[in-house]
Amino acid sequence: MTAVEQSGSLPQVLARLDQIEDGGFFETEARLAGDDESLILHRDGAAVRAWLNVCPHAGRRLDWAPGKFLRDKKGHxxxxxxxxxxxxxxxxxxxxxxxxxxxxxxxxxxxxxxxVLST
Ligand code: FES
Known part of the structure; x- marks a missing residue:
């Protein structure tokens, strides 16, 4: 029995690592605190960071179409x-x-x- 099974709940799977280009972005959805939220996943080698797909400026999504993100000249x-x-x-x-x-x-x-979402 794994630690996940012992906890009584399975982790939310957001993506397969190999779906995300190294250095790239991936949009997915997760259920957080009872709400469905769009997330931005960013792969950095074997690690992934995630943020809500909500811009702190005006609360809009950052992507111009689902999963289509812009970068500046430095890759930000x-x-x-x-x-x-x-x-x-x-x-x-x-x-x-x-x-x-x-x-x-x-x-x-x-x-x-x-x-997966950390538990
Ligand atoms: S810069 Fe205005 S909503 Fe993102």
Whole structure:
């Protein structure tokens, strides 16, 4: 019996790691606190970071179409609505209308090739 089975609940699977290009972004949905939320997954080698797909500027999704994200010339994530630009470690806005604020991080981990919500 695995630790997950012992806890009585299975982790929410968000994606397979191999669905996400290394260095790339992937949009998926998760149920958080009873609500379905769009998430941005960002793969960095064997690790994945996740943030709510909600821009701190005006609360809009960052992608211009589902799963289609913009980057600036340095590879940072750019909101498609008004161009806020976010670095990819803490999700901090480094340029644009919400400079100094940050995307809301969601804790995820990679288990057996799957990206899951941390429990
Ligand atoms: S909603 Fe993202 S920059 Fe305005």
């Amino acid at each position: 994530l750019m909101c498609a609505v008004h161009g806020a630009t976010f670095e990819l470690t803490a999700g901090e806005c480094i340029a644009g209308p919400c400079k100094g604020s940050a995307l809301k991080q969601v804790d995820v981990e990679v288990r057996d090739g799957l990206v």
